Amino acid sequence: MSQVTIKLEDKEIYVYEGQIYIPNKYAAGTIGSKVLINIRDKKKLLGMRCPECNKVYFPARQTCVECFGLLDEYVEVSDKGTVMTYTMCNESTIAQPVDTPIYAVIQLDGADTGFVHMLGGVEPEKISIGMRVKALFREKEDRRGSVLDIRYFKPL
Amino acid sequence: MAEKKKKSEPEYIFVEFNTPRKYRWSTGPYVGKMYHEARMNKKLYANQCPKCKKMLWEPQVVCGRCKVETGWKWKELPQRGTVMQYTFIVYPMWDPHYGEKFANPLPNAMIEMDDGTVIRHFLEETDEKKLKEGMRVEAVWKENEEDRGEGTADIKFFRTIDK
């Protein structure tokens, strides 16, 4: 905690440089836990199908975005997919897990929706929309039940 | 992070985020003036509402009660007052601004200063039995100027006095 004084005309103004620090811990819930545990333990990607409109979501979710249907049927989707869009960050932020990540929306084979993750193991200029990619999982001992248990997607 | 399984309960995953968010809060000119007087002169200054003539603590551009602009009329407040209401935290709480737990116990009071202005602050007295409504207190400042500059926090606490 520190403060800086600035003077404006005849007025003194103090600027406090401080923080708000409240740790947060979010439950992934029944569905999210199942998806993350399958990634961690089996390198398996679980999606879910909407019983009403048949749309397959990966990652699995409780409620259909299209029709408000309540999803209940797990479906395994492929670890291979197609890049729908991507971006290369030029500067890193404090929130990012790696320096200058390349983010992409990837539609995995068997899913009707995109999965947001990172690309790696590829020259940036060689990335294109429509490119085929495959998930690269972390080593078993490094997987902790997180979306980051997938290190990134690399070109097929 | 996974939480260890209890008997017959499925394993649940949790995702944790622990990065503090940084801010640059400004006092603005009104609270800034109060800060400056406290830091330089160990004095309590507040601005006065032109309508109800009450001292505004916190100093502000508009008097909330009268809903009129206050202007820039300042007065020094007395540093002695009477405890109107008090309490003390028994259960130690997390302070999100310092990222640590508050001191414990932490007697906290609304103090009616001798001109009628009400200030919230901490009390020196931590013995529950010695706290009472109506007790007389006065401000105790942080000694070194370089430790001051945090507005009302430049007052360490209010200590009990005889009258």
Next chain:
Amino acid sequence: MADRVAICSAGQTKYSPDRCDVREGDLAYEAIRQVLDETGLTLSDVDSAVTTSQDFWDGRTISSMNIQAVVGAHLSHEDKVAEDGLNAVFAATAQILSGHVDVVLVVSHMKESQAEKALIENAAMEATYLRELGLDFLSTAALQAKRYMYKYGITAEQCAKVAVQNRANAKNNPLAQAPMDITVEDVLSSKILSTPIRALDAKPVSDGACAMILTSGKRAKKITKKPVYVMGISNCYEAHSPGERELADCNALTIAANKAYKMAGIKNPLKDIDVVELSEEYSYQQLMWLEGLGFCGKGEGGAFMDSGRTKMGGKIPVNPSGGMLSGKPNQVSGLAAAAECVLQIRGQAGDRQVKGAKVGLAHGMTGMCGQHQCVMILGK
């Protein structure tokens, strides 16, 4: 509807990269004082205040406590809408039409300079799958921009033109933060933030506030000679995850606009609307929003820009104020857009006046890739 809702006055601060000289209340009051002065009302005349601000940006739980005194909320009605400021007008409109209140003060304030954008925006990401990736509104907007440009063949030059045109418009707006004489080449050679978005494609960090007084149409006639009416207003949500929506289209905006058009009796927006004020954090968004609002077909935003119709003096001038790209804070932008429309319709917009402007469209958005869209039609 029994009566109409009128805007009696709108006030804005000058937008600035860093207002560390004021507290939130001081900042909001700069705008509030203008509307009180213009209408001759006092804070005691205000029946209800609808404010918009965000706890995350103010760094204060219940951020509206920063401004209770200056909005006259002492023993009075106040509500805080935690979306873009234009949504406060939506809430105020409902309050007035329901007959429960007559005079509403709408206020929006924001000091972007005092907080960490990337962390706050990251906290908006769904926690199980998106947040750990470190996404923020810049990286997700870049995903959207790339998809949009790919799907419809929009070029970087067309996006850059938006950046150039908005900053040039800002030169005629004394409140604008960052008027600039720049060229398409300047934009295309500016630093890359996140491909394909470059520094000059993005809005700058901005602080400011905007205030407005709304009343019933009947009351307005006693307060101002130049009331501007809320003819239509609505808003709409989009899906959250960038993977679960067609990023290249803004369906929520179309739905919100159609509801607002219906309320206002607008059949052909290109013909019926005279001036448009949009909220776009990044240049590509203006092209998308023009499509979503029905000024052109899907994927035609780039060509529409090329046609010059959105220029000052064109068929439908867009962002005479310079828009968000010339510096307006999140949360405030949509309300500021409405404030600019008020000036335009009243004929008080000075050097940036759109001749004969009678009907204006103000737009505000909140969230990732324009997830929440609000549209208002204003008229005489």
Next chain:
Amino acid sequence: MANRVAIVGVGQTNHASNRKDVTQAEMINEAVRAALIDAGLKMKDVEAVFTSNMETFEGIYLPDHGASAELGMIGKPGFKVATGGTSGASVICEGFYMVSSGMFDITMVVGFEKQDSGDTTAAITAATTPVWGKGAVTGAIGEFAKQALSYMNSTGATEEHASLVRLKADRAACRNPHAHLRLGLSSTDEVMNSGYLVWPLKMLDFCPQSCGACAIILATGKKAKKITNKPVWLVDAETVHQEAFRAGTFGDPTGTETYTQHVACENLYKRNGITNPRKQIHLAELYEPSSWEEMNLYEHFHLAEPNQGWKLVEEGVTDIDGELPVNMSGGVLSTNPIGATPTIRVAEAALQIRGDAGDRQAHRDVDVALASALGGPNWTVLFLLKRFT
């Protein structure tokens, strides 16, 4: 003139201190679906969705955006409000005005809070910045402790009276399957011995932190009759705020302060012809963060004579078989998912009027009910509900 507004459906989650099995969005969805089932509607019938949540409690910025699918509001109008403790009431006001104004026929309002994700007390402490108010850092708990002390000193109520309020709340909660804390307390001793949290508030004198959500569907009177045979009129709403950390905000030893509660109920009663609230109001769901505050609120809302609030508890007037049952849901002392807490008050009051409150149904007939919310620096929102005629 304005449309009259009716409650046509209510739904809530079972409230708990932890919900490991669901995300925030999934938890909200439980309440949304429950309300739709209660009203016999489909999500597509709902025209707009308004939400309330205090984002810093969970540390989720724009939580309505993240939960848009589960809230069923994709492609629909709506927005989120955040006014501290009153959020869940402010959102009902928004839905109420939207229907009343004629802009929508059917809206849904949803309050939610999942407090296992963060530290609410710390987040409430962050209601001051380091710039001002560090001397008021005791959060809500400290304020209610001061208020309790003042109430004790000015009315002659004792800590036992507060314990009686707590016992009443627990008895009610034990009859409510949705309630969070259902302790089965048997004597005031258990409350008295629960240990001080912030003196003189004991652990059991203060509200818990809960995870939960509550949804209410509002419709015009005309639509209401077609939707359900059990609508309830949401007659009127009144919001009264004030500036932060005014002296005597919660309890005023000087006796010179005007409370938001007084202004709110005077406005509401006047508009609705209530001259004898004790007789004309049949049941109340009050937002009582502490057991002391419930007694205080009886007086504020003119349900008891000044300084006599504690007598209502002593005489059992506000219990299930009393003349004016209060908080038959178990109240905030038993269940407190903050963004949903005031929403639950209105939902529970509506259930009582419908006669659908199950084991917690008040013994007397309920035609008129009062629901209140309290938040921020003692802000008040009040609702008046009536039997549909």
